[in-house]
Amino acid sequence: MKRKKQTDEAPDAEDNETIQKKSRSRTRQHSTTPEDDRQNGLSNSATSRRTSRRVNAVVKEHEESAHSDEERTDEAPNDEPVEDTEDTPMDDALAVTPQKGLRGIVNKHQLDDQANGTTPKTSNGKKLFSTPVKVNGTSENETPRLVRNADRSARRKGTRALIERTVLGNTSDNDEEEEDIAQHICESEEEDGLDVSEAATVPDTPSKKGRRKGSKNKRRSPTPPPQDLPPHEKYFFQNRGGRAKTSDNNLSSLALLDHEEYFTLARNFKDPQAEDLKALQDLHSTSFKQWQFELSQDFNICLYGWGSKRSLLMRFADHIYKSQANSKPKIVVVNGYVHNLTIRDVLNTIAAAVSAPGQKMGSQPAEMLENLVAILEEDTSQEVVVIIHSIDRVPLRRPTTQAILSRLSAHPQIHLVASADHPSFPLLWDSSLRSTYNFLFHDCTTFQPYVAEVDVVDEVHELLGRSGRRVGGRGVSFVLKSLPENAKNLFRVLIGEQLVAMDGDYGDGAEGDDDDDDDNERRIGNSKKSEPGVEYRVLYQKAVEEFICSNEMNFRTLLKEFHDHQMIQSRKDALGTEMLSIPFRKEELMTILEDII
């Protein structure tokens, strides 16, 4: 909420600011024109030096801004250097952006610059040359240090980022920040005019401003991204420099589904395409006989394509079972998507299918495979069809597992029918494995929903960063009830600390939002914003102070309990200190806190 307000206010402030700056730089330009004209002749050679010298320029920039701070009290001090250096060399980059209003502004800038008879970039270069190297050595290195030392704390971060950027030469952020500013400006311009029409056309949108997603909303952006780009161009277009422009909408207003509701809805849901899906499935099942023939010729089969192939494979199993009336074939089904599946389960089940129970199989998979082969070879008429659903899912992905499976499938008495879901599943196998598997691939696009394979709610909540089963924090309350008093107290302390941290971070975040740093820095800042945590040491101290635990062992045991229930997360921050956090949102934390107090 706070952040939003901040951004609403920002445009005006910055609008003023840019204008102010413009005038400032213009005056400077006037004062130095003679020199500048002289320099223009040299500018070809000078441009190459310009980048290396920019560091100096930046330093000088500081000095200047420090001096001018008094007159511009309304601005946050650390905004200044960033924007000052960057307001002019942006024009080329800006021409690409789809914002209408922006164009106008850019043109205005250009006009201004041209009116002064200088190239857009001269503000940097001019300063460089207007203050000769000698000045650099004398006045600059002595006086500014004092100034810098004075307000280092305020500006250190920005300076570092700037220096890094200029030294590393990654100026790609420039345009993005410029766009930001410009965007704020156009937002303020457009707000009155366009919002009305938008609200009329899109009545259902929960929040109107969220519709500014660039490529998504064609009505809004005057120059939509080119539509018929070849795939690689599209990749570069979408990954081009600068921050992705997405709205600040979030799903906080949306009540998320929990498992119970999801399953109730899913059960009652009537798929309008049910008929089509069935027809598709029937179409695939006409090739059952062919598959069977292929299996009989020592090939194995792998099905791929979009949609769950589970029911299709089960129908195939049924088909195999029924087509051989006399000797019932052994069919072993493996659900590759089940999390706790191991290769031992597979081998054990196959062994159980072909032999009397109680056979010794050994413990190592390789050993088990050999024993299994020995059992199979006792009776060569015995054939086993192994059906593996989702052979490319995590439990079976390990290379050793795949090696064992491939050797198993190469046995003439084993027929393997597998399904694979991931678009890149062939990467699982090198040429050796591939030839051992001896797969024939069939495209079986079924469009069937992945019902058993995917835990939809958990997956989505993981994407949302709100880990699944703890959504709403209800589960946590149950867990806490069963825990001893000490644990409850510790959790209470942790929540309290985290809430405090969250509040603090929101404040920081509002500031940090504008002082667009280097990419890395932003990421760290963001992650801090999204998951505030409590330092391990601090929490321990608190716990000791409150007599929750007396030693660290004790403390660890308590934490372990929380870990087991996935109620806390532990991570290392950039400096390597261990941070503990509870993976819930603020509101949820509040309710939990109320519950335990």
Added chain:
Amino acid sequence: MSDNEENSSHIGFDAIDHQPAYIYAPGSTNDEAPERPPAKRRKVAKGKASAQAQDRTRTLAFEPLLKGAESAECVQLRQDLFRKCWSDTDGRIQSILNEANEDTLAEVTSFVNDPTNEDNEDDERVPASFIVTGPNIASQSLLFSQLSARLKEEINGPVVTLHSGDASNLKAVLKQLIRDVTNQASDDEGLLQEQNGRKLLNYDLEILHGFVKNNGTQKVIVAFQDSEAFDTTLVVDLITLFSSWMDRIPFVLLFGIATSVELFHERLPRAASRCLHGVQFDVEQTSSILERVFRCAVANSKASFRLGPEIVSSFMERQHDHVQSVQSFVVALKYAYMCHFYGNALSILTDTSQISSKVIQPCHYEAIRMLPSFRRLVERLVETQDLDHAKSLLENDQILSQEIENALESKDRSVLRLLRVLHVFTNAVPEPISGIDLYMTIFDGALTGSDYLKRAIDSIKRMTPVDLTTFTQGIRASIEDGSAELDLDGWASEDEEFLAQIEDIETKGIAVAEESAKAGKPIRSSDAIHSKGLRTTVIAQRVQLSYEKSTITEAETEFTGLVERLSKLLEEYFTLENPKEMFLNEVWLCDSADTFLDIFAPRPRAAIENALSAPHEYLTCEVGGAEEGLSSTHPATAILYQSYLEAGALVNMADLWTTFYEILSGKEGEESDEREVLMQFYRALANLKLLGMVKQSKKKADHLAKVAWKGL
């Protein structure tokens, strides 16, 4: 507990779906539940049919084709034909493969048997053979299985093959080694555990020592199949350990090396390489084996059906670019056989010996009339004004069957001729030609205008009389002797005229050669001289050229005549019918490469992307016109995927949800519940995650990072 109760109340939930692995019993999956009715219907239908028919369908792996009109005999015939044809071909291939590695096997065996290794007891170095297999790791396993079978036969001692995949640490390797050795020979179970009353751990080489003593084993052979893939420290540990046991256990090591011995040596520290003394063995490279397999399996005169140039070239491209293994070529070949006999109802005509007109059903005639080659035949007849014959072919089955018989007979002859030309050409032409490429050219009907022929003729023109005679001798020999690889007997009696001409040229050529030898002057054909003369003109004056031309002697003009005669003769001889133009070529020529690519080299990504971006190609979607873009009738995941495609690298989930909701709630006449749409949104989003297309973004709250770009 409450969880369980909840689950059991869920209709859509079955415990068996979440069981890691189980033995299938019919009806055990609830998935079948909604599909029960058709299953039952199937059963009823079967019950109605006579028991006999049921019996037959059970033994028949093939399906009746031509919309089920094909009789059971035909189906049976196809099936039998497939078995016969493939087992013949397979036998030939296997013999080649065994032969190919024969040399290596023999060398390695003799090395292992080498008595000099045993002489010096105190030598702690382990004898090792480095088998350089080349980069084709897929064929290593075949080589090593052959090797271990061979060594087991000839040497008194166990052979253990280690794979890098199983060898995680020293203990595991030793365990496996000991287990393999002790199981291989006999089953003295007691030996494993106790010796002299003391218990041994199952990775103690003392067990192996005991085994060696008890069985009088001469050698214990340990093979590292893919030695580069092993952890170096593990290999080093094993080598040093083995060398320390050399005085008690006679180890011999085999290393399969894909790169080169030097590289392998570099990886080993000196301490380990000091413990080895080894010999390098090279294995025949895949390409040459492949060529041999190709000749004997595809180009063989006894092979009952041919692969067309298109399919061969796609096989070869795959072979060169991707798999590089003979096995995979064989597998692809097998699949081509399977396809031909399984999917082509006319494949019953493949083997002419078994065919009787009785088997051919009216539906077969109908099918034949649909063939492009039949159409071409009729068109040809119409062009030559043979309208009656054309008409009767279309109308009368009797006459058509006559035509079929003729066509099949002539087919045998023409294919034989193609193969003979293939053989003569490869043998006669001085520079080596890849038989596979030549096969493709010949079966494309393109030899006449091909570079191969042009180059061959050009080279004849530049020959000296002696070269010419050896050349003609080569041609004669290849015609008279035939080829063992292609199973061609000599056919001198059939090509008498051609042979006589060649012989005539040869004798005259010899005469010319003798003359020139007497005169001591080299003789060239005028073409060769001309080209020489041309060269001089470039350098010197024009006068010189005319001088040179006038020096052509009588003998030379005679020789030039000979050369011209020969080149004409050969051009004529190498003029071939295009097999694809022949009537009924569909019966014996298999040439559609599309299916094979997808079967062996799937493109799952393209398939999935296509399914999601164009679901109307699979489902009716109820809107006829909507071809591109979003439509509320598409499946939920497809809708989400398409909006995802439009978004940039960072996707705001809230906006995604808004769009999704808008599209789905925009359905006319339906007031959809937001929660229900949300459920579909959840499902679709989870599906995208399953496909690895999105992941959570740390940059912004509730944002997704785009991971996959369509078409890349």
